Amino acid sequence: MLTKKVSLKRNSKEDKMSKKIWNVGIIGLGGIGDSHMNNLLKVANTRVAAICDVNTQAVEQVGDRLNLAADKRYSHYKELISDADVDFVISGVSNKYHADILKCAIEFSKPIVSEKPFTRTMEEADELLALYEKNPIPCMIGFSYRYRPCFQYVKELLEQGALGQIRHIAAHYLQEENAPMFNHEYTWRFNKEIAGTGILADIGSHMVDAARFFVGEFTKVAGMMSTFIDHRVDPRTNQPVKVDVDDFAGFQCELAGGVMGTFYTHKNAIGTNNQFNITLFGDLGTVRISVEKPNEVHLSVRDGENLELIDKIVHLESGNRKLMLQDFVDSLENNSNSYFFPTFMDGYRNQQVMQMIIDSSRDGVARSN
Structure with missing residues (x-):
């Protein structure tokens, strides 16, 4: 290695x-x-x-x-x-x-x-x-997460064309805190009126943003959503309250350029902490990152006449990376945004995609307008 x-x-x-x-x-x-x-x-x-x-x-x-x-x-x-x-x-x-x-x-x-x-x-x-x-x-x-060193390094690889044509992006975002053994109490995140959606909005939105950041816009989506635990105890009354949002969301999609995507997220994954892993498969190589190891990028390529497999772990120095809030202040001072700045329109497009996932989980495949 x-x-x-x-x-x-x-x-x-x-x-x-x-x-x-x-x-x-x-x-x-x-x-x-x-x-x-x-x-x-x-x-x-x-x-x-x-x-x-x-x-x-x-x-x-x-x-x-x-x-x-x-x-x-x-x-x-x-x-x-x-x-x-x-x-x-x-x-x-x-x-x-x-x-x-x-x-x-x-x-x-x-x-x-x-x-x-x-x-x-x-x-x-x-x-x-x-x-x-x-x-x-x-x-x-x-x-x-756009400000993690691994995200920014992979973005640079993609802009340089180092992986060739991207064919597929896969991601999962898993935590364990909502599993039954932990008796997670009822909070506003389990209330549709306050949260809008459950796991999809909570951490699934980060997967949507990562796909847009690395690849481009969503063109069509096929999603499924479910609620594993349908009642949780309200600590104020000590009574069970109905959960009316999703605690599982999974979706397949097509992105700009015909790139295919597969994604799933939930907080019922025993043994995980904050496991947000992303893999991009290109014609020239595959890259893998995990937010739990933000200074590492796993890169697999084939080289030479015999197409020998070469696996690299790229170790990134985080000392020079720009912090998210520093980027915002710099944008105010310079009146311009960096290429990884998540803008108002990034928020709006993210909401559009989440709505496509919601619609698809209810009605079937949803397409962008």
Whole structure:
């Protein structure tokens, strides 16, 4: 087995930092909010200037920790988004509020980083698109895996044509936390009204984005969705509540250029942690990556007159990779996006594909318009 150590390329412009301090407003102070605040510590010239959450106790605790003034501690997102002192917003809330917060950001022309999925429904997505086309704003959707070194390296391989014509992409995204033995309690993610869909929106949306990132647009889809565990216990009442969303989603598809795709995802996979694996099969070689090993790329090619099989593990140095939030700040400073920047339209197209999967699981093969 051959090994190779590679550094990802960076543009020299990326190393130039503006002296401007970017005031950031954080909406949602749960786990994702904490993650974003921790990541901001690694981004030059940013500071958390305002926070918002419906949980007033959390607002006070985080506000005290950050030494924020009382008038920068909000309980409604519109108050924070309309704050003229806030340069851009990071939103990490439940799916139910994604569309409303994006709508508000468009209304106030406020740059925003919004978590995936884009919206709960296609109707919400279409309404947002109509507003965005009238008043486009800088907007990043949280498809964070694009910023893993292995994703960026494979993207470069594909752009160079190193794998030849791509024929097939396969991916699975598995976790174990929803398996019956863990007695996972009922949360908003099991509620269609709040979540839109279940596993499809939760982690399946990352598979959709990876396919679009590496290959291109979906042209047709054949999907299946199922609910393994149809009731879960609500910790507030200690009573079982019906689960009305999917906890399994699988689909086959055709992508741009006739590339075929196979995908499945669920959280009933004992022995997995965060197993998001992707394989691309090309005429000249096969490449495999896993987000659990973000600095490794497995490459299989045949070479020479005898077409000898050569397997390589490419080891990537992660020190120079650009962070997602740094990319957003750079885009504001340079007024341009990097090639891996997940845009508003990436969010919208992702929602379209998820709707195709939903429609297909109900009616049969769904085709793009």
